[in-house]
Amino acid sequence: MKRDTRIVHSGRGGKHAPGMINVPVYHASTIVFDTVAEFRQAVAKRNEQVLYYGRRGTPTQWSLADALTELEGGAGTVLYDSGLSAITGAILAFIETGDHILMPDSVYEPTRSFCDMVLRRLGVETTYYDPMAGAGIADLLRANTRLVFTESPGSLTFEIQDLPAIAAAAHARGALVLNDNTCASPLTYRPLDHGADVVIYSLTKYVVGHSDAMMGAAIANEATLERLRRAGYLYGHSVSPDDAYLALRGLRTLATRLERQAETALTLAHWFKQREEVDRVLHPALPDCPGHDIWKRDFTGSTSLFSIVLKNDSDAAMAAMLDGYEHFAIGFSYGGYESLVLPSNPSGVRTATSWSGPLIRFHAGLEAAADLVEDLEKGFERFNAA
Ligand SMILES: *Cc1c(COP(=O)(O)O)cnc(C)c1O
DSSP: HHHHHHHHHOOOOTSSTTOSSOOOOOOOOOOOOSHHHHHHHHHHHSSSOOOOOOGGOOOHHHHHHHHHHHEEEEEOEEESSSSHHHHHHHHHHHOOOOOOOEEETTHHHEEEEEEIIIITTTEEEEEEEEETTTGGGGGGOTEEEEEEEESSSSSTTTTOHHHHHHHHHHHTTOEEEEEEEEEHHHHHHHHHTTSSSSSEEEETTTTTTTSOOOOOOEEOOOOHHHHHHHHHTTOOOOOOOOHHHHHHHHHHHHHHHHHHHHHHHHHHHHHHHHHHTTEEEEEEEEETTHHHHHHHHOOOOOSSEEEEEEOOOOOHHHHHHHHSSSSSOSSSSSOOSOOEEEEOOOGOSSSSOOOOOOEEEEEEEOOOHHHHHHHHHHHHHHHHOO
C-alpha cells in the first residue's frame, strides 16, 4: 500500500465503528458492566483495547493510536496531551537515576529545558552533541548512556541527522534511540525504518493541521512498547476524545495539504535565495543545508518550514518587515493551513556547536504562492527603508 492510501485507511476498516466512515466521539469516564464476570474479563484485558475506564481510552482514541501505529510501522502508540508531554513521557519511560543521555544541540528548546531543569534534578546527566555527529556519536557513548535522542530536521536550523549511523552506534552499546519527527511529519520520514526505537510527534502540528488542538504521540517498536505503555499509563496521560477526533480528521488530508505547502515553501525558499538582503536560506532540499545528502538518501520530501538568515541583523528593520506582513502572522507552532513567521535566535541555547545571530523561520500555508511572494516583496521594501 502506498503512503497516501495508508493515510486514508489506517485506523479505520470498521474495527472501531462498523458502518461509519469516521469513528464517533465517545465521551466516557466510568464504564459500567452488567455482571461481575464481564467486569473481571475487562480487568484481565485492560491493557488491550477493551472498555475499562475512560483514562484508558475509548474507540475514538484507539482509532487514532492504530492509525499512527500503522503509518509508522510500529508495534503500538501512546497518546499524550501535547507534543512536549510525549517527549517527556517517552524519556521518563526509559531512564533511571544515574543514567546519561545524549541530546542534539539543535533540539526543540523546551526539550532542552526539561533535561536541564527536571532530569538534572532526578540525577540524569545530559550531554549535548553536534547534530551532524553521525557515527562519531560513538565517542560520546558511556557505559551508562541509556538513550540517544534525535530530531531531524532541527526545528529552527534544519540540520538533517544521520539516524542509521547514530542508531547503529547506540544499539551497539545497548542505548535506545528516540526520534522527534514532528518537523519532518509522518509524510516525509519513517524513523522506525531508519533505526529509531521510538518515534515521537507533536500531533498539534501537521496531523491536527488546523491550529485548533494540542496533542502528542509516541509510537514504539516491539522491544520498547510495554515499557512506554506502562509509563504512559502510570503517569496518568490521557487525551480528550474531541481532540482525538480532530487529529483523525486532520490526518486524512495530511498528504494533500502538506504536498501543496511544501511546494509553496520551496518556491519561497528559492525566491529568498535570489534576494540580496539574504545571507543564507536553511531548507533541507537546498544543497548547502547541513545533511542535504542524508535528506536525499532517507527522506521522501520536504515540508512547509524553512528559515532565512539576513545579512543586516538590525532588529528594528526586521520588526518593520514582519509587523507589516499581511499573510504571515507572527506566532509559534506550524503545520496549520495558514502562513506564519517566527523571529528567533538560537545562539543563546547552543552549547556543543556555535550559532551566531538571529534567524527568521517561515511556515508556508495554503494561500496562493503569488500572494505570499508579493507580501514578502513588500516586506523587504519596509526592511530596506528602516
Ligand atoms: C511544537 C513541537 C514540539 C512540542 O509540541 P506541543 O504540541 O506544542 O507540545 C515538540 N517538538 C517539536 C520539534 C515541535 O516543533
